[in-house]
Structures are given as C-alpha cells and as structure tokens.
Amino acid sequence: MFIGIDAFAKCSSFLLEKKFKRVLLVADQNTYVEAGEKLGQALRELNFEYSVCIVEPNKIGDVVADEVSIVQALLKIDNNIDALLAIGSGTIHDITRFCSAKTGKPFISIPTAASVDGFTSLGAPLIVRGVKKTFQTVSPIALFADINVLMNAPKEMTAAGFGDMLAKYTSLADWNFGRFIADEPFCPLAASLTKEALENCVDKVDKIAVGDEEGVRILLASLIQSGLAMLLFGQSHPASGGEHHLSHYWEMEFLQKKRHQVLHGAKVGVSSVLLANLYHAWFASGELLPIALNDRSEKIAEIIATIPKSEQIAALLKRVGGPTFPKELNIDEELVERSLKEAHLLRERFTMLKCYNIKLSQ
Template sequence: MNMNEQIKQWNAEAQASNADHPHRKVELLIEVRDGALEAVVPYLNRQNYRHVTLVEDEYTSAAAGQRVAKLIHEAGLTVDVVQLPPNAVGDVIADETYIMKVLLGVKDKSQAVLAVGSGTIHDLVRFVCYKMNRPFFSIPTAASVDGFTSAGAPLIVDGSKQTFQAVPPEAIFADLSVLAKAPQTMTAAGFGDMLGKFTSLADWQVSRDLGNEPYSPVANRITEEALHACVEHVDEIAAGSKAGVEVLMNALIASGISMLMIDHSRPASGGEHHISH
C-alpha cells in the first residue's frame, strides 16, 4: 500500500473512531520514490499552475533545485528562483530577515511556491504562503525532520523560537536518489526525530491518564508504527541506502500526518521537543 492509499485508510479509520478527539481529513499528494522530481511538472500542469516560485539555498539548489527549475522551464512554464544566501556565520535560519527575503521573492503573478530543502526552508515557505494565500509544494532534499507535512512553522522572532500558524503542503515530491545523497548528519537527524516519539507518545498517554487530555488512538498508532518501522530498519537507514531513506521518509511523513490529522503536535512532539526548542 502506497502512502496515498494509506492516508485514505487512516482518514476512514479516524472518521469512524469514537475517540474523544476531533479528527480532520488529510488531503495531499505524496510521491516518495526514485524519480519523484519528474512528477513535479505533470502535477503543475494538472493544477494549471503556469507561474511558480522555487525557494532554495546554495546546497539544496545543487541537490534538487537546479534540476526542478530546469524541468519547469523546459515545460514552458515560468519559474522564479529565490536562492537564500547564508548569513554571517554561514547559515540560513527561519527568522524575520529570511521571511522578508522570501516575501520579496514571491511575485504577485506567482501561483504557488516550491520549497526545495529541509526544515528551515519549509518553515519559511509555509509561513509566507499562509500570509500570501498561496499553495506550496514540498521537495525534501534530506529525510531530516517530520515537519514536511506540518501546518505550523517554528520561527525565530526577537531571538526566541515560536511556532506560528501556517499551511501544510499541497503535495510532497521526495526523490529517493536525492535523499540518499544527503549528508549522513541530516539522515541521522531524521532518525533522531523519530526516536523522540518514544517520549512524546509516553507524554501524551500520561497527559491523557492524569490530565484528562483528549487522545486519539488512531493518531497514536500512526506515529507508533512509523517509529517501529525505523527501529526495525536502522541498519539500512544508517547506511543511507535508498531502501533505508525510503523507510525513514515515509515514517517522517506519517508522523507529520498524525499531527495534521488532529491539528496539534501531541503524537510526535513532547518534552524532548520542548527541551530542544
């Protein structure tokens, strides 16, 4: 069963659930496979998006951005490329300065925005798209975080990290050839994010039992199964093989969907994320 079929099943189970937690229907296209970048242009054509913006940095440009921009251009569509430069210490961060760079880079005629990168670029793009009322597409360049499907954007404002309302992607195109070439530290970060579900799920269950917090068995199971899939395939993930990053990427997406389904981060973010932030 591919991820799109799996989402339909999860939606059906959530709607049929008699849990005390409300569920919302999750609707997005997901492509996790070798050659997923080739699916971007056909999707843009189906949606009649003729003018789009691509947001990248120098590293994600080399990993996938240049390839995607070339495919879009060759298809006769218009693509504006916004390449975010590193700051004084060599980083791209999700703060007010970079939010403004993205805002200024998205032209009025642009119909959608493509986030090419990992967590930081996605957080910037999802927030800007929320403010500008534009759809965005996710093109991950590393299986590094479970926030690709998120509707919230952790941003650094006035030197403090805060999470703001944003929008989830309309579609995700995760190319295994790209993910397998990502730095091992990025893949390790994604695996570490999944290991954090051991404590986040426990935190949620404690809150349910001691604090009478609303709880969703469906969302809990989605995250738990994704976590165990990663543990069972730890050797392939550590090797950075296509098979390993496929398991990891699907797990990260599933974890994100569990949060999207219940409209908060409880099944995938607990005390470990609070400490990290």
C-alpha cells in the same frame, strides 16, 4: 505524494495539471545545487515559468527560519506567482509554509533529506526576536521526493531524521501522561500512526544505517507518516514532548550566543536519551506528584514502560551515526541542567518534564 526516481518530472507535470502559470522555488544555496537546478531543468523542458529565492544565511553562515528569511522570501512573491515550492529540509519548509499561509498561495514540498518530520505538518517553528515559537500555518498540497537526492544528502541529516523518529518514544509517553493527568486533548489514531512509524524505523535500523534506497525510503515514509499524524490531530502533541522543548531551549541559547545551529533531529535524539534517563529515574524514586501516586501510579508505570532505557535509545542512535550525549553537540552541563528546569516553560503542554518541575518547586 511521491517518493522515487523522476520526482522532478512528476512535480512539473503536476504543476501543469494544476494550471499554475508561474511558481517560486524557495531553497538555500546547497539545496538549490542538489535539487533546485534539476527541478528548474525539468520545468524549462515544459516551458514552465519560475522564479528563484535563495534564502541567505545569517551573519554566522546558518540559514534560519526567522523574520529576516521570511521577509526575503515574501519580497519575491507577487501576483504572478501561483504556488511556492519548498526545496530543502525543515528550515526551508518552515519559511515557505509560513509565506504560503500569509499570502494564500499553495505550497509544494520537495524534501532534499530525510532529516525531519515536519514536511507534511501544519506547524512552522519560527524564531521571532530570538524566541522560538510554533505557528499553525498550512500543509503542502503535494510532496515530491527524489530518492537519489535523499540518498546523496549528508549522512548526519539521515541520522537526524532517525533522531526525530526516536524522539517519539518520549513524545508519545508525554502525550499519554498529559492526557491522563491533565486532560490534554488526545487522538488514538494519531497516536497509533506515530507509534507505527517509530516501530518501522526501529525495525529497519540497519537498513537506515546503510543509507541504501530501501532504508532512506523507510525513513522518509515514517517521517511523513509522523507529520501526517500531526496534521490529522491539528497540533504537534503526537511528535513533540519534553524532548522537543529541550531542543527549542538549546536552539534559542545557541542563537543568543551566536553559535552555529545544530540539526533539529540531532538535538531531539540527544534530548530523548536525556529524558528517558530522567523519566525512568524519577519514577523509580517514587517522587511523583502525590495526586498521581494515589490512584494512577499503575497507569504511569505502564506509560514509563513504553520508553526504552536511555542506553537502548543511545545505542540505536549510534547505529545510524547520530550523536547521543549533549557533549557531542557542545552542550555543557550547565545548559543541560538549566534547560531541564526551564524548557517546559516554553510551552503550556503538560509533559512529564513539566510535572517533574512542578514537583521540584513544591
């Protein structure tokens, strides 16, 4: 893994070392201009052969990780291709990761923005027939991130990456809750790696807000660490709780209504604020499941106490320029209310959001 200047030259040497003969660059129009062309230049200097797949946007102009994009990329992969290079943010990585798993060709991660924590994980959240589902696929064999490309990325992408990190407040609390209440599988090391990554980001929020080299480096390193924690655990529990389920629900709704997609990290930042508010209010009301109340309320109180108040999470997001409330993402109250009731059904995982709904329906 390399984060710094000269990432493209380093990547090209790595491909030579691996004795790859030809690679496929997978990008979208923007990331190809920002990074793909520079990487292509570095490859040409070494007389390295490559082909390019520019994933096309859908009818409303969004590039999405769905069956159409996947087939577009798969059609470019033949026997002469030795490896795939994912040049972009989360969506391009999810498409490439899936193609890599299905064709058995390794893939290399070239992040173009510190926008999401999924670069180094196994899971590929894909939309198939309008439903968002995460498939366990493969992780990259290497990662090369060019610091100048990351610094030039739109500011809202950096804010989204910070949102995806702050989401760990509720995902870690949900994981701990599920572990104690419903015996969800748990890994202390994955939990502490995720917590450390989150704390690093919060400590350095001002640097990240400025978007200077140090800030962007800290953010990407934290996102990578969060992705590695998921890789270590083999599932997304450390980084994805009720707030991610809300975000998936909103995303599916946007697709159905043919509305423009919103950055993943922007959505989970907002949904974390929402859940922090709900979880604190719910616990304070004493309305938890009776079994939980009897002998575990002290433990649950400890878990809830690890989540900052919603105003604190919102203030952190604001510092970095990210949205904090559903309205800013054009998500109305009806959708918020419906997602709070139904989003937990998207996953089996036992979160506080699921427990809250079980209690509601009793």
